[in-house]
Amino acid sequence: MNKRGHVLNALLLAVGLGFVLEPGVDVDTARKVAQITVPIVLGALFPDVDTAFGKHRKTLHSLPVLAVVSAYPIVFDNLHFVWVGVVTHYLLDLLGSRRGIALFHPLSDNEFSLPFGVTTSSKYADLVTVIITALEIAAFWAVTTYVVSLDVDLSSATAGFGL
Numbered sequence: 001m002n003k004r005g006h007v008l009n010a011l012l013l014a015v016g017l018g019f020v021l022e023p024g025v026d027v028d029t030a031r032k033v034a035q036i037t038v039p040i041v042l043g044a045l046f047p048d049v050d051t052a053f054g055k056h057r058k059t060l061h062s063l064p065v066l067a068v069v070s071a072y073p074i075v076f077d078n079l080h081f082v083w084v085g086v087v088t089h090y091l092l093d094l095l096g097s098r099r100g101i102a103l104f105h106p107l108s109d110n111e112f113s114l115p116f117g118v119t120t121s122s123k124y125a126d127l128v129t130v131i132i133t134a135l136e137i138a139a140f141w142a143v144t145t146y147v148v149s150l151d152v153d154l155s156s157a158t159a160g161f162g163l
């Protein structure tokens with residue numbers, strides 16, 4: 001998937017997740033969307049940094065990298081929601097390319113891809129991106145509702161501003 005596809009996916013995903021985490025059409029929903037949009041877009045752009053540093057589709061397209069990014073909110077209480085962008089980047093690359101990504105780099109350079117999906121150049125690429133995004137929002141909703149809350153409370157962060 002190209003940069004345009006990743007950003008489109010991340011923006012739509014952030015809006016969708018904003019409504020999942022703060023249902024309704026009010027200030028809280030808008031604030032939630034604002035809270036998560038930039039981190040998710042940054043996360044979605046991060047893996048392709050390996051076009052310049054390391055080996056593309058290997059160095060920053062692996063589960064160990066995802067584990068590190070996912071650990072930041074827990075260990076350092078920062079980079080919240082960046083992992084969502086990284087996950088969705090991997091999913092789009094798995095679906096949106098023939099070549100695949102090296103999920104187990106540096107242990108193995110084998111590249112994985114899913115047998116279905118469309119290439120970036122396909123005229124259906126945007127449509128598939130939107131469909132994938134919708135499925136991701138549904139999956140996120142299911143996890144948040146039935147398994148574990150993936151939300152990050154804003155109240156402590158904004159208390160100091162008197163909001």
Ligand SMILES: [Zn+2]
Pocket residue numbers: 001047048057061089093
């Ligand atoms: Zn990529």
